[in-house]
Amino acid sequence: MVVDIVRTLEKEGIPRESYQLASEVDPEALARLLDSGGGAVEVRLEVRAVSLVVTSAGVWVTDEDPSPRPECPECGLLVTDVVQLVPTHHTAYPCGCQVRGDLLE
Incomplete structure (x- = not known):
C-alpha cells in the first residue's frame, strides 16, 4: 500500500x-x-x-477537495483525526484532547 x-x-x-x-x-x-x-x-x-x-x-x-478540518473544541488546534481506542473514549489528533466521536463526520 x-x-x-x-x-x-x-x-x-x-x-x-x-x-x-x-x-x-x-x-x-x-x-x-x-x-x-x-x-x-x-x-x-x-x-x-x-x-x-x-x-x-x-x-x-481524487479531484475532490479535502474537507476543512475542524478546530478542537478544547484547545482550538486543527483536528486531523479522531482516534477511538474504546467505545466511549475519542481522542483528537494531534492535540490529544478528549472529544466527541462525530467531530469529523
Missing part, C-alpha cells in the same frame, strides 16, 4: 524526496485500519496538495 501511495504521487509529479510519507500518515495504522474494515473502509488523505483515496483495493487521486 505504501508503495502504491508513493507511485501514485510520482505519477502526479511529486518526487519522493519532497515529502516524508511517515510524517503525513502512519503507514502501519493505515494498513491496520484497511485490514480491519473488510473492504468497507475508505481513507482520504492529502500529500503535497494531492488528494488521495486509499482503500484495500488500491490508491487513486
